Every structure is written in structure tokens, then in C-alpha cells.
Amino acid sequence: MADPATYRPKPGEIPTDPGVYRFRDEHGRIIYVGKAKNLRSRLNSYFANPATLLPKTHAMVHHAASVQWTIVGSELEALQLEYTWIKEFAPRYNLAFRDDKTYPYLAVSMSEKFPRVQVMRGERRKGTKYFGPYTAGAIRETMDTLLRVFPVRSCSVGVLRRAERSGRPCLLGYIDKCAAPCVGRISVQDHKALAQDFCDFMGGEGTRFIKTLEKKMAGAVSELDYEQAARLRDDIIALRKVFERNAVVLSEDTNADIFAVEQDDLEAAVQVFFVRGGRIRGQRGWVVEKVEDASDAQLWEHLMQQAYGAEAHQQDAIPRQILVPELPTNHEYLTQWLGGLRQGKVSIKVPQRGEKAALMDTVQANAHQAMALHKSRRAGDLTTRSLALQELQEALELPMPLLRIECYDISHVQGTNVVASMVVVEDGLAKKGEYRKFAITGEAAIDDTASMYDVITRRFRNYLNEKEARATTVAASGEVAAAGIPGQEAADTPTSKFAYPPNLVVVDGGVPQVNAASRALADLGITDVAVIGLAKRLEEVWVPESDFPVILPRSSEGLYLLQRIRDEAHRFAITFHRAKRGKAMTASVLDTVPGLGTAKQKAVLDHFGSMKKVRGATAEELTKVKGVGPVLARSIHESLRTGVEGEAPAPAVNMTTGEILD
Structure with a gap:
């Protein structure tokens, strides 16, 4: 671990202007981004007595190898730049959101020729309107009920195209839960208008639609058209069922998000109720890791920034009013920023009395329960992962914590279609976005040892090439430092796919595979990456150039972790091999x-x-x-x-x- 004193800026180098700062590790990777009204005051606090720092802040400053900063014109600019860099570089020590569950949204794809109603999770798409979040059961029932009154298309693209080719609608078209635009029963314009009515109803205009249907029903009765009146009556009942599912808690013109938080020294459980049209339309909860010894007001600033910044392209995701237990720091700038994202006025307030304060008490009770549930669920898992990593470090006598582990496996059938997999684990958790696949041909496909040598060589040669490219960028930016601007040593570029090396390489196999991987690293001149192998037969851990394996107890959490990583690498390699073999055959x-x-x-x-x-x-x-x-x-x-x-x-x-x- 690095000593913060080795990279602490000299007295007087840090400006007193507002700005954004970045801590980088020894590989140049940005591990933390922050902003400050006074850069000198804020950065000096990181180099104070280590005993006064929070555990995660202590780990961050000792993991870092350098600090840089950028001066901006105002606190508002600092807020915007901080958010941009956090989203671009995903620093590991910034607030990490962990949803207590992935909530589904009712989405209407208004940008399509025939808008589609569907249940969606994950990232939001441009041109799609979202309503919710809901619980899984409630959203299906809501969608099924509303399609009776607003028969908007809900089928997939494949079903739509098949109906267009055949000239026959799907089942939903026959049972009147789809207007069947695919076969021309309704025009494109009328179907879009129907989808807009669906959105208006979900947006809180339910009373208008119910009153319109009631007038039509009265007209049908006066004309003695009792069949039509009965259909309209059933539609009214369906709309009321959806509209009244959530109790009215505030006046009908109230659109607000109400936040509450329950926290301890390391984590905070956040809950938010989404109130639209005076009704609770949804609820969401998540847990954040607190990195700095920040005040409650500073915590709320980070929460507002990350909760709404990810939904900037959805203007309707930000309401006119945001209610919080305590005003965040720089709330004037936050209000300006959120107003720019929403393209309308936004206010951040603390309710003092009345209905809104009472509802916030309910949100606070939910946050308290969520924190208790999170601790009960995560305690064993977090403790187990930490224990496993510590056991491995001690058993292998490694000087550095195992922050990143990579595991490699070779897969083939009698030497044909040879492939390899690389899976990545950071802090004991899989990072599937950094998994890699390798196709192996030629001399490298002769046997497993040659294949392993080839894969390790290719992976770490890419790392060295990218490291050299970063060094060239740093050298090219030397003229900036020569101009007397401190803290600007390197240009900021997104992390490349092989830019971050592991602390430990695990290979699936025994002595031959381990020695091949070790030889590949030695030939590239890499000496700071440990290599081990996990043999399947007796689950023995082998190290390079050793006649005897490292024996971990059968009950060892470290051994369980290695087994899970090895099995994941094997699964990933087999999947790739089968796809390649099937295509070739x-x-x-x-x-x-x-x-x-x-x-x-x-x-x-x-x-x-x-x-x-x-x-x-x-x-x-x-x-x-x-x-x-x-x-x-x-x-x-x-x-x-x-x-x-x-x-x-x-x-x-x-x-x-x-x-x-x-």
C-alpha cells in the first residue's frame, strides 16, 4: 500500500479556488472523484492523521498513488464536472448504489411507429415514457387491466412482423386487448393517440377519462344501447380499479419525490416515494457506501446528484418538488442543475408540518426497516468475502490485498475449436463486464500448456501496450505541467479493457499450466502478479516452480472462493466453445x-x-x-x-x- 506522504502536493501548490480533484492508483486508474469549494482545504484533509479518517477513506488514500485537480469557475461547474467524471470513469471509491431489488417500470415506446406498452427494467431508453416503479405483481395486473380500455400494442417486434406478413392479428387482437395496428384495424395516427391517452392516464389524468366514459355511458343508456353501456360500465370499473389502487395522500396537483435515509458510520439506506397526481405511484430503495466523513447535508448532495443525473434524458423523471429531511449543501446550485435537466422549475424543500411531513415519517420508517434488512442479509456475505480474501492472501504469503483476481480456463474437444476464457473478480464479486474470450489457433492450440502460455501472453501484452500508450499521453501533456499548472500530469481517458492488472492470476490446472502462465509473465518482464493453479482432482493449490501444493482446509472460505471462480471460468469457456463448435459444424x-x-x-x-x-x-x-x-x-x-x-x-x-x- 502507498504512503500518502509520497504523493502529497507541496505546500502552496494546491489552489484555493473551487474545482474537482481525482485520486489515481499506481496504474493511472481514477479511483475517486470529488469536488470542493476550496481545493486546498479539502485536499489537505485527506493527508491528516490517518487515525482520524474513516476506514474507506483510509483505504482510498493508501491505495492511491497520485492526486490531480482541475480549477473551475463556480461551484455549479464543479458539480456538473464531478458528475460527468463519476459517470465516465466509475471510480471504485465513490458512492456505490446497490438496489435492494430491481424495480420494473411500465414503459410506452412512443418513438416507435406503433408504440408498445411493456414492462421494462434497467437503463432507460430515449423516446420511451416510464411510469413507476412498481412491484412485479402490481405492474402486470395494472397493465392487463388498462389494455382493456386502452388497447395499445404490447407484442414483441417478432410477433408484430409475423402478423403484418400473415395479415392476421395475434391472440390479443382477437380478444380486444390490442387495437391490431399490424393489420390496419386502426391507423398509425389513431394508435399513437391511443398510446398518448394511456400515458396521460398513467400520468395522473384518470379523473378526466373516467368522467368522459361516464358521459358516454349515460348517452348510450338514453339511446337504449344497453350493450354499449355495459361495455363502458366495465371500462369505468377497470379504470377506477387502477386509479384507486394507490391511496390519495396529497392534493391532486402534487408531483414530488419524498426521500428519507437511515445511516450508520459506513453505509446509508435510502428510500424514496414517488408521488404523482397526489398518489404514491411507486417506491424505491437502495444502499450507499459512505466513503468520506461527510455531513448529512453533503450526503444529500451526492444522493441528489446520482439519483437524478442517471435519468437526465427523461425529463419526466424529475418532479417539480423534491422533499428531503435536510437541505443538501449547495442546494441553490443543485436546484439550478436539476432545473436544467428537467427544463423546468425544480424546488428542494424540507417539510415541517402537515401531510407532507407525515408522509416523510412513513418514508423514514421504510428506510429504517430497509437498513435493518440490509444488515441482516449482507453481514454474512460481506464477512465471508473479506475472510476468503484474507485467507488466500495469508496462505499464499502475498504482500498486497487481493483487490482483483483473474481466472483462466482452456476448453476444446480433442484439440479442435480451442478457446479460452478470462473471468474477473474484484473485492470477491464477479465483474462480468470485464470477462474476455480468446480464440486459439495454430501452434498455440497444440496442448493446454501452449494455449495457456498464449492466452496469458496476449492478455498482458495488451496491458503493457496500453500502459505504454498512457505513458506517451503523460509525456505529451508535460508541456501543461511546464506551464506551471499543478495537478495536471495526465490527460483523462476512459479505462481501457486491459488497462488494470490483477493481483492474482488463477489457472484451471496443475503444475504444467501454472508454470506456463508464470513463464509467460516472466517473458514479458512482469514480476508483481502472483500465479496459482487449482487442480480439480484434489482441489490442490499449486504455485510456480514448487514440488508441493498449498493445501487449504476443506472448510476454508478461501478455497470456496477459488472453486467458485474456477467454475465460473469453466462455464464461460464452455459456453464460448459450444457456440464456436456449433457454428463451425x-x-x-x-x-x-x-x-x-x-x-x-x-x-x-x-x-x-x-x-x-x-x-x-x-x-x-x-x-x-x-x-x-x-x-x-x-x-x-x-x-x-x-x-x-x-x-x-x-x-x-x-x-x-x-x-x-x-
């Missing part, structure tokens, strides 16, 4: 047609739908396929009609299973 008669490549084969099959229809097509019909001209069309037609010695050509077959792919 699929043969088709179209492969024999001169001038017909893979892309055009796909185009032909997509156009006709099956090989049977391709064989029955005329040369003129084949020319209707994009990219197929008259000459190629005749070649395809003759190849499929002629076959071998006048026989019909063989169908496409999967050579592994024998399944006919026609």
Missing part, C-alpha cells in the same frame, strides 16, 4: 453456390424464411433479395435445382446433432 448447400457469402446467405434465408421456399423460388423471385443480382440468382437457382447427378440437394444439417436445419 453447420453445413448448408448454399455454401456451394459461387459468389454467395455468409451475409447474402443470411439475406436469402431471411427473405424466404426457409430452405424449402428458397428451393421453390424462381430466378426472378431470387433477384428480389437485397444484394442478389440476375447472375447470382440464376447460379443459386441452378445449384438448388440441379443437386448432385439430378438429385435434390441435401438440406442444411447440424453435424453435431444430426438435426436438419431446413
Whole structure:
């Protein structure tokens, strides 16, 4: 671990202006981003007596190897720049959100030709309106009920295209839960208007729609059209069922998000109620790790920044009013920033009395319960991961904590279709976004040791190349430092895919595989990465150039962690190998047609739908396929009609299973 004194800026170097600062580790990776009204005052607090720092702040400053800063014109600019860099570089020591569950939203894709109503999770998409979040059961019931009154399309793209080709709607069209725009029962404009009515109802205008239907029902009764009146009556009941599901808690013109938090020294559990049209439309909860010894007001500033910044492209995600237990620091600048994202006025207030204060007490009770539940669920898991990493470090006698572990596995069938996998674990948790696959060919595919040497060499050669590229960037920016601007040693570039090396490399295998991986690292001149192997038979841990394995107890959490990593690497490699093998072993008669490549084969099959229809097509019909001209069309037609010695050509077959792919 680095000593903060080795990279502490000299007295007087740090300016007293507002700005944004970044802590970097020894590899140049940004591990923390912060902002300050006075950079000198804020940064000096990190280099105070280590005993006064919070555990995570202590770990961060000892993990870092340098600190940089950027001066800005105002606190508002600092707020915006801090958020931008946090989203771009994802520093590991900044507030990390962990949702207590992934809440679904009711979404309407208004940007499509035929807008679609669906349940969605995850990142928001541009041009789609979202309502919620809801619990999983409630959202399905709500959607099913509303489709009776607002029969908007809810089918997938594949079902829509199939209905358009066949001229017949899907089941929902037959039972009147879809207006069937796919077959022309409703025009594009009318269907979009129907989708807009759906959005207006979900946005809080339920009373208007119910009153309109009541007038229509009265008109149908006066005209003695009792069947129509009965249908309208059922629609009114359905709308009331959805509209009254959430109790009215505030006046109907109230649109607000109400926050509360329960915290201890290390973590904070946040709860928010979404009130739209005076009704509680949804609830969300998450837990954040507190990095700095920040006040409650500073914590609220970070929460506002991250809770709404991720939804900046959804203006309706930010309400007119945000209610919090305590005003965040710089709340004037936050109000300006959120107003710019929403493109409308936003106010941040602390309710003192009345209905809003009473509702905040309810949100606070939810936060208290969420914190208790989080501690009970996470205590064992967090303790187990920490214990496993500590046991491995001690058993392997490694000087550095195992912040990052990479595991490699080779997969093949009798030396064919050789592939390798790399899985990544940070702080005991899998980082699937950094998994990698390797295809191995040539001399490297002779045996497992050659394959392992090849994969390790390729992975760490990429790391060295990217490290050299960063060094070149730093050298090129030396003129900035020469100009007397401190803290600007390197240009900020996003982390590359191989830029961050592991503390430990785990290979699936025994002594030969371990020695091959170790030799690959030595040939590249890398000496600060430990290598071990986990042999399947007795689950022995092997280290390079050792005659005896390291034996971990069967009940060791460290051994369990290694097994889970090894099994994940094996699963990932097998998945890639099967995909590659299946692709290689699929043969088709179209492969024999001169001038017909893979892309055009796909185009032909997509156009006709099956090989049977391709064989029955005329040369003129084949020319209707994009990219197929008259000459190629005749070649395809003759190849499929002629076959071998006048026989019909063989169908496409999967050579592994024998399944006919026609």
C-alpha cells in the first residue's frame, strides 16, 4: 500500500479556488472523484492523521498513488464536472448504489411507429415514457387491466412482423386487448393517440377519462344501447380499479419525490416515494457506501446528484418538488442543475408540518426497516468475502490485498475449436463486464500448456501496450505541467479493457499450466502478479516452480472462493466453445453456390424464411433479395435445382446433432 506522504502536493501548490480533484492508483486508474469549494482545504484533509479518517477513506488514500485537480469557475461547474467524471470513469471509491431489488417500470415506446406498452427494467431508453416503479405483481395486473380500455400494442417486434406478413392479428387482437395496428384495424395516427391517452392516464389524468366514459355511458343508456353501456360500465370499473389502487395522500396537483435515509458510520439506506397526481405511484430503495466523513447535508448532495443525473434524458423523471429531511449543501446550485435537466422549475424543500411531513415519517420508517434488512442479509456475505480474501492472501504469503483476481480456463474437444476464457473478480464479486474470450489457433492450440502460455501472453501484452500508450499521453501533456499548472500530469481517458492488472492470476490446472502462465509473465518482464493453479482432482493449490501444493482446509472460505471462480471460468469457456463448435459444424448447400457469402446467405434465408421456399423460388423471385443480382440468382437457382447427378440437394444439417436445419 502507498504512503500518502509520497504523493502529497507541496505546500502552496494546491489552489484555493473551487474545482474537482481525482485520486489515481499506481496504474493511472481514477479511483475517486470529488469536488470542493476550496481545493486546498479539502485536499489537505485527506493527508491528516490517518487515525482520524474513516476506514474507506483510509483505504482510498493508501491505495492511491497520485492526486490531480482541475480549477473551475463556480461551484455549479464543479458539480456538473464531478458528475460527468463519476459517470465516465466509475471510480471504485465513490458512492456505490446497490438496489435492494430491481424495480420494473411500465414503459410506452412512443418513438416507435406503433408504440408498445411493456414492462421494462434497467437503463432507460430515449423516446420511451416510464411510469413507476412498481412491484412485479402490481405492474402486470395494472397493465392487463388498462389494455382493456386502452388497447395499445404490447407484442414483441417478432410477433408484430409475423402478423403484418400473415395479415392476421395475434391472440390479443382477437380478444380486444390490442387495437391490431399490424393489420390496419386502426391507423398509425389513431394508435399513437391511443398510446398518448394511456400515458396521460398513467400520468395522473384518470379523473378526466373516467368522467368522459361516464358521459358516454349515460348517452348510450338514453339511446337504449344497453350493450354499449355495459361495455363502458366495465371500462369505468377497470379504470377506477387502477386509479384507486394507490391511496390519495396529497392534493391532486402534487408531483414530488419524498426521500428519507437511515445511516450508520459506513453505509446509508435510502428510500424514496414517488408521488404523482397526489398518489404514491411507486417506491424505491437502495444502499450507499459512505466513503468520506461527510455531513448529512453533503450526503444529500451526492444522493441528489446520482439519483437524478442517471435519468437526465427523461425529463419526466424529475418532479417539480423534491422533499428531503435536510437541505443538501449547495442546494441553490443543485436546484439550478436539476432545473436544467428537467427544463423546468425544480424546488428542494424540507417539510415541517402537515401531510407532507407525515408522509416523510412513513418514508423514514421504510428506510429504517430497509437498513435493518440490509444488515441482516449482507453481514454474512460481506464477512465471508473479506475472510476468503484474507485467507488466500495469508496462505499464499502475498504482500498486497487481493483487490482483483483473474481466472483462466482452456476448453476444446480433442484439440479442435480451442478457446479460452478470462473471468474477473474484484473485492470477491464477479465483474462480468470485464470477462474476455480468446480464440486459439495454430501452434498455440497444440496442448493446454501452449494455449495457456498464449492466452496469458496476449492478455498482458495488451496491458503493457496500453500502459505504454498512457505513458506517451503523460509525456505529451508535460508541456501543461511546464506551464506551471499543478495537478495536471495526465490527460483523462476512459479505462481501457486491459488497462488494470490483477493481483492474482488463477489457472484451471496443475503444475504444467501454472508454470506456463508464470513463464509467460516472466517473458514479458512482469514480476508483481502472483500465479496459482487449482487442480480439480484434489482441489490442490499449486504455485510456480514448487514440488508441493498449498493445501487449504476443506472448510476454508478461501478455497470456496477459488472453486467458485474456477467454475465460473469453466462455464464461460464452455459456453464460448459450444457456440464456436456449433457454428463451425453447420453445413448448408448454399455454401456451394459461387459468389454467395455468409451475409447474402443470411439475406436469402431471411427473405424466404426457409430452405424449402428458397428451393421453390424462381430466378426472378431470387433477384428480389437485397444484394442478389440476375447472375447470382440464376447460379443459386441452378445449384438448388440441379443437386448432385439430378438429385435434390441435401438440406442444411447440424453435424453435431444430426438435426436438419431446413
